[in-house]
Amino acid sequence: MMRKFSLLLPVVLGAIVSPSGAFAQGAATSAPLTNIRYEVTFTRANGVHRRVTSTMTFTVGGTDAVLLSLPKWTPGAYEIDNFAREVSNFSAEQSGNSLAWDKIDPDTWRIRPRGVGEVTVRFDYLADSLDNANTWSRPDFLLFNGTNLFLYPEGRGFDFPSSVTVNTEAGWKIVTGMSPAGAHRYAASNYHDLVDMPFFVGQFDLDSAQISGTWVRFATYPSGSVTGPARVAVWDALKRVIPVEVKVFNEVPWNTYSVLQITDPSYGGGSGLEHQNSHVDVLSPGMLGTPVLPSLYAHEIFHAWNVKRLRPADLWPYRYDEEQPTPLLWISEGITDYYADLAEVRGGLVDANGFYMLTSDKMSQVDELPPTALEDASLSTWIHPRDGTEYIYYPKGSLAGLLLDIMIRDASDNHSSLDDVMRTLFNTAYKSDRGFTSDEWWATVSKAAKGKSFGDFYSRYIDGREPFPYDKVLPLAGLRLARDTTRVPQLGIASLQDSTGLHVTEVIPESSAAAAGVQPGDQLISVGGFSADDPNWTDKFRSRYARQPEGAEVPVVVRRNGAEQTLTARLRFVTRVGSRLLEDPRASTKARRVREGLLRGTTQP
Ligand SMILES: [Zn+2]
Numbered sequence: 001m002m003r004k005f006s007l008l009l010p011v012v013l014g015a016i017v018s019p020s021g022a023f024a025q026g027a028a029t030s031a032p033l034t035n036i037r038y039e040v041t042f043t044r045a046n047g048v049h050r051r052v053t054s055t056m057t058f059t060v061g062g063t064d065a066v067l068l069s070l071p072k073w074t075p076g077a078y079e080i081d082n083f084a085r086e087v088s089n090f091s092a093e094q095s096g097n098s099l100a101w102d103k104i105d106p107d108t109w110r111i112r113p114r115g116v117g118e119v120t121v122r123f124d125y126l127a128d129s130l131d132n133a134n135t136w137s138r139p140d141f142l143l144f145n146g147t148n149l150f151l152y153p154e155g156r157g158f159d160f161p162s163s164v165t166v167n168t169e170a171g172w173k174i175v176t177g178m179s180p181a182g183a184h185r186y187a188a189s190n191y192h193d194l195v196d197m198p199f200f201v202g203q204f205d206l207d208s209a210q211i212s213g214t215w216v217r218f219a220t221y222p223s224g225s226v227t228g229p230a231r232v233a234v235w236d237a238l239k240r241v242i243p244v245e246v247k248v249f250n251e252v253p254w255n256t257y258s259v260l261q262i263t264d265p266s267y268g269g270g271s272g273l274e275h276q277n278s279h280v281d282v283l284s285p286g287m288l289g290t291p292v293l294p295s296l297y298a299h300e301i302f303h304a305w306n307v308k309r310l311r312p313a314d315l316w317p318y319r320y321d322e323e324q325p326t327p328l329l330w331i332s333e334g335i336t337d338y339y340a341d342l343a344e345v346r347g348g349l350v351d352a353n354g355f356y357m358l359t360s361d362k363m364s365q366v367d368e369l370p371p372t373a374l375e376d377a378s379l380s381t382w383i384h385p386r387d388g389t390e391y392i393y394y395p396k397g398s399l400a401g402l403l404l405d406i407m408i409r410d411a412s413d414n415h416s417s418l419d420d421v422m423r424t425l426f427n428t429a430y431k432s433d434r435g436f437t438s439d440e441w442w443a444t445v446s447k448a449a450k451g452k453s454f455g456d457f458y459s460r461y462i463d464g465r466e467p468f469p470y471d472k473v474l475p476l477a478g479l480r481l482a483r484d485t486t487r488v489p490q491l492g493i494a495s496l497q498d499s500t501g502l503h504v505t506e507v508i509p510e511s512s513a514a515a516a517g518v519q520p521g522d523q524l525i526s527v528g529g530f531s532a533d534d535p536n537w538t539d540k541f542r543s544r545y546a547r548q549p550e551g552a553e554v555p556v557v558v559r560r561n562g563a564e565q566t567l568t569a570r571l572r573f574v575t576r577v578g579s580r581l582l583e584d585p586r587a588s589t590k591a592r593r594v595r596e597g598l599l600r601g602t603t604q605p
Contacts, residue, residue: 001076001333002299003391004270004292028104029155031064031113036160038150038194041167042127042201047139051088051124054149059118066111067104067154068121071147071195071320074133076273076307078381080323081133082107083148086126094119107321108154125149130264132198132273132280140172141202141221143262143280146195147320158191158317168201175200175219177258177277192318196275196308200260209235211242217258225263230289234259237294240347242301245339247346247601248419249305249426253277257304259297263288268497272296274303284497286535294349295358298340306339306422307332309430316435328438329378330462334397335418337362338405341398346601355599356479356581359402362395363470363481363579371465374400400462403473404445407457409594410476411449414604417597420448470579478587478595482580487573489545491527491556493518501525502532504558513556516569522558529555545571 039055046052060066070084084107092099092111099119101111113119125148127137135144152158164186166174177197178186188194204221216238220226226234238259246252254277261281270287273280279300287293307315314326326332345355369388377393384390405418421444429436442454460466470481492511493504504522507514528545530537545554552571557564587595597603 001078001274002272002296002337002394004287004296028067028108030067030153031060031062032156033058033060033066033153033160035059035118036162037165038162039165039167040144040149040199040201042137042142042144043167043169044139046127047137047141047202050126050128050137052127052135052137052142052144052149053122053124054151055120055122056151057118057120060113061116063113063115066113066119067108068111068151069108069154069321070151072107072322073320074145074147074273075196075315075318076275076303077131077133078323078329079384080382081131083125083134086129086135086148087123088126090121090123092119092121109151121151130262130267130282132271132282136262138202138222141200141204142168143198143200143221143260145198150191150195152191152320160191161187161189162191162194163187164194166199166201172202173200173204173206173219175204175206175217175258175260177254177256177275193276195320197278198260198275198280205231207231209239211239211257212246212252214252214254215256216242217256218261219258220261220263222263225285226261226288233289234293234297237297237349238301240349241294241298241340241343244343244346244601245298245302245305248339249423253304253309257301266498268502270296272300274300274308276304276308279303284535286533290535291350294344295340298343298347299337302336302339302343303332305426306336310422310426311430311435313435313437323382325379325382327375327378328441329381330374330393330397330400331441334374334393334395334399335401335422337394338398338401338418339422342598342601345599352583352599356583359399360579360581362398363581364576365395366392366399366468367577367579371467372396373465374462399468403457403461403468403470404454405598406473406477406594407452407454408445408449409597409603410590411452412603413590414593414597416448416450417603418445418448419601420603421445424448474581475584475587476591476594477598478584478591480582480584482582484578484580486576486578487546488576489542489548489554489571490574491518491554491569492572493524495524501559512554512569512572516556516567518556518558518567518569519560522560525557525559525564527554527556 036058041053072080072082092101094114094117099111101109104110125135127135130136135148163181166184176199181187200219204219205223206219208215208217258278263283263285265285267282267284270283312326312328315324341355341358344350369392372389372392374393374397377389409417424444425436445454461468474480491513492508493513494506495502496505502524504520507518524532528541530540548571554569554571556567556569
């Protein structure tokens with residue numbers, strides 16, 4: 001998962017956390033089912049009502065109760081979504097007769113068959129959640145995840161094969177990572193794969209190209225959202241990042257790969273959700289054509305190895321009925337984000353300075369947040385902490401990856417690297433059909449570093465909350481940190497983008513915005529002449545006003561109770577200490593070799 005927001009003002013996200021785990025599950029076991037088939041129906045008529053119909057048909061051997069559950073979450077999106085909330089018109093029938101049913105917990109239905117034979121269960125699912133873990137429709141388009149629509153029998157494991165048939169309008173397209181098994185029909189050998197392959201159905205743009213010896217597809221909704229040079233740029237990015245990611249593991253883990261991308265003005269920022277042979281991006285139009293996109297692709301595609309296959313033991317196998325916390329999410333997400341930056345520099349999308357800027361940004365993000373241990377942040381993400389540290393394991397985990405990479409390369413005289421750690425664990429844990437443990441991770445890191453102990457590093461910087469030892473580690477790669485003090489113009493508001501615009505969620509007391517009369521709930525129209533619709537308005541505002549005197553007038557146009565009004569704020573500055581990563585011209589030959597190896601993805605032969 002990756003969430004990126006283009007707004008640089010503090011963005012306060014209103015997360016609704018649903019209680020979960022309050023209902024014991026697992027004791028109940030469904031009657032055995034065979035010959036399981038699913039059908040998904042989405043036509044123009046469905047699109048109008050924003051509902052998709054899901055049907056499950058199976059064979060039972062008698063009258064024992066059938067217990068069917070819907071997942072509470074989609075792996076990769078580490079939050080409880082309770083997809084059963086979106087279900088309506090649930091029914092069950094056998095030989096034309098409706099069957100009695102009730103619920104035994106919030107997302108488990110109990111159906112009572114009348115005897116041996118075929119049972120069909122049907123429900124409608126509300127398709128109005130623009131979320132890459134959920135289901136969303138427009139009159140001519142549907143995104144769905146299997147976790148939303150495909151019931152599983154309780155207590156029977158997840159190894160059962162099944163098929164999916166999609167009923168839709170003639171001429172509408174279907175894209176999914178599932179294997180084709182007939183006209184509009186797809187097959188999965190187990191439930192984990194079934195629900196890991198989301199679908200695009202309807203009218204959208206689609207093309208494909210061969211990269212690293214396999215077909216990659218790029219599907220974009222709405223039609224026309226990514227065309228001409230913008231589409232060429234996406235393909236260029238994919239052709240640059242995929243091969244260098246493949247090189248880390250020396251193998252392509254998919255037969256085909258699909259990039260499924262939705263652009264919609266109701267979405268603020270951008271977000272990607274990874275799967276074993278596809279990923280789903282949801283973007284605001286302002287994200288298109290920005291450097292955020294290649295970074296998002298590189299992150300999600302690296303997940304095809306790191307987390308979809310090489311996965312912490314706590315997440316192996318996935319369970320769908322409750323949270324699945326792990327202290328190692330910083331490896332799955334943060335290290336993936338480190339490799340996204342590496343893929344960009346190794347693939348030539350950014351130069352070394354671009355890589356240093358990406359890294360410096362992460363350092364600044366971490367510096368501005370309360371000291372938080374990576375293991376704690378990994379566990380806490382499920383409850384969305386509201387002190388700003390909800391996603392700190394992305395930038396901080398990425399920086400931990402950089403430090404480990406440098407220390408491994410230094411200790412091994414650049415004969416091995418973090419790449420070796422990733423490849424070794426992929427070939428041992430994943431290829432043995434299991435997850436990896438914390439002990440295994442650190443033993444593999446230590447082995448790559450020629451036996452160097454990481455116990456102290458672990459207890460101070462991973463389990464502990466001490467600031468990272470940049471000044472000790474960066475010079476080993478010929479790098480150093482410059483700390484700049486800058487004056488940044490600040491209004492003192494937090495804002496949140498939603499489908500209707502950018503809204504003020506908080507006004508800091510005694511701030512410039514408070515003095516001007518900005519109120520929570522105001523919709524921001526423009527600040528200092530820059531439209532709030534422009535995703536880069538905060539950058540533009542800061543650069544225009546950086547050299548103006550304290551107290552200069554800043555027009556702030558807001559919409560309140562339906563009417564626009566212009567308020568006048570007085571410019572105020574805050575002092576920020578930023579970190580800038582630089583090459584040290586006096587670096588030793590060894591340190592320069594470490595740096596070049598890291599940037600190019602090479603080690604000494
Ligand atoms: Zn991710």
